[in-house]
Amino acid sequence: MSQTSTDIKSRAIFLLGFGGVGRALTRQIIAARQLHATRNHLRLSVNGIADSSGVVLAADGMSDEQLNRLLEAKTHSGRLGVEQAPLRSVQPSSHLAPGTIVVDTTATDVTAPFLVAAMRAACGVVLANKLPMAGDLAWYDVFAAGSARWETTVGAALPVISTVRTLLDSGDEIQHIEGSLSGTLGFIASQLEAGVLFGDAVRDARQRGYTEPDPRQDLGGLDAARKALILARMVGYRLNMSDVQVESLYPAEMDHLSVDAFLHEVDSLNASMALRANALTQGGRRLRYAATVENGRCGVGLVGADPVSKLGGIRTSDSIVVFSTKFYSENPLAISGRGAGQEVTAAGVLGDIVDLSREMA
């Protein structure tokens, strides 16, 4: 079917964050122009990009040439490299047209007040950033009650959030959620299960680029805990991060160490971690770092999963979420696959933008 240009609706996008996901998203927006025109009768117009170095604004949208120049500019900091207005000079109510979709690909909660102001100014919000969703409950309530999407906050582009939403819309009752939502901790759990020493597993994961430069950021479990909290809040539990039971894979006493010292002293945990792994994998159970949402509570930590269960059966490089509900009791609903990565996360954000555009049309 041919579409004349008059059929195509332009949708303004204001992008927060121009790191790996933000740049991948920008490239994908450009690459999908033809697809969006024919399939969705939509043109995504990037009217603003902000990162910690400043904001670029273009009321009529940036051309693909301008976007490509920003993508190609290699700045010393890896940032946008503009010295224009800081984000705090932008007021959603006066600078963003109603109907603009603000996309947050940062990893900071300082964006939350901006996002809330955007929602109040009749803008939509798409979050890849977990922190505003796992932060103040008042923020969460604003996003949950309005035109917002946050699919990629749990399991990257895996359709986890949309599934929770549909289950709730359809009057189903979610009784239990369990999931393996951290590729890094999944890898380390599989290594422990195979008898690898904890310290070796941590250093190996770091060398492969699976962890942050400071692996304690992964080993502490907070990222997985935020995902569990977002799911728990969607189910209706009024919880905060302080309510989430988090099993850290290292003791708080090691927080003061330098990264190098930690990577050396982590071997002091080898014996206790091996004992714990052995205890949890008795009888062929599989070691997983799992999130659990049930009975008004949520938590993350090591578990021994039944090898024939959905959680126990997946490869550890997969993320998985398993829902037991009124309608999915004996045969729980499971969603699994690659649950991390900048390109796939950007694709999930793009899916959210198109879906939200449809609703806001």
Add this chain to the structure above:
Amino acid sequence: MSQTSTDIKSRAIFLLGFGGVGRALTRQIIAARQLHATRNHLRLSVNGIADSSGVVLAADGMSDEQLNRLLEAKTHSGRLGVEQAPLRSVQPSSHLAPGTIVVDTTATDVTAPFLVAAMRAACGVVLANKLPMAGDLAWYDVFAAGSARWETTVGAALPVISTVRTLLDSGDEIQHIEGSLSGTLGFIASQLEAGVLFGDAVRDARQRGYTEPDPRQDLGGLDAARKALILARMVGYRLNMSDVQVESLYPAEMDHLSVDAFLHEVDSLNASMALRANALTQGGRRLRYAATVENGRCGVGLVGADPVSKLGGIRTSDSIVVFSTKFYSENPLAISGRGAGQEVTAAGVLGDIVDLSREMA
């Protein structure tokens, strides 16, 4: 948060089909009134119900008391039991208000012209009925381009269709889909794999109520083929049912037999089915009746699945769909769980109605 009634949007529903799914949906609509008011600011108003016995119309919506009376009326035929206007007397353009959602829970393609006319009259359409989606490509194109949802045509309420949609919206490229989408044929495949004779498996499945009264309706594979075709069309393949490669588990020569004669003579297939099952399960492979969508083609039939693959790893009482795409290549995206049943299908239809209401608001 309290909501005043002025916040609540009423959405007219016109229901085609009042069998198991249609009745379950009606009960769920009533049960979800409070949920929809508080969560979705929505009231679903059933303005019409039609089945092959006639049509009940109520321009201002039926009260829950009226709906309950229709649900309780036990008619000889199991049908609506009204002798009012036939469906053909209802013209969507003159009898349905724009914005009405027409819900098809029948299993006939005679509803298709009505649905197409409803789409043209600015109504929405939700299909649990596969036949219009797997019928004339011109019908498919009308639904695919407009305000329609058909989540429950493939895998009941499992979020299969919405996932295809999101993958396409996000510019991902779907390279391969495989799935086990028939509980009945999954059961028979698991029995064959366990060494049960084909005839015994068929009679057992029928006695358990897993098959239609005439089990050939399941064994022929057409229902699974329609699901594969719907997925293939969504991926962009311009195919019709005659293009789908369908492996029937009985030869066409047995079509003329009575049901009783078939249930007796089916044992003549025992030896050939055992041979085929043995050949496909060499080396520990798992027997599945699978749908495959790939390279512009689609088909359904028996396959031997790698036991560590997602298709091979599930319990046969589960439905599963596995997507291999540009972004999900090494770790394919899989969705599994209960993929059949009237209550869960009705819940999926209700989810579609709420989602479509959001878009049409």
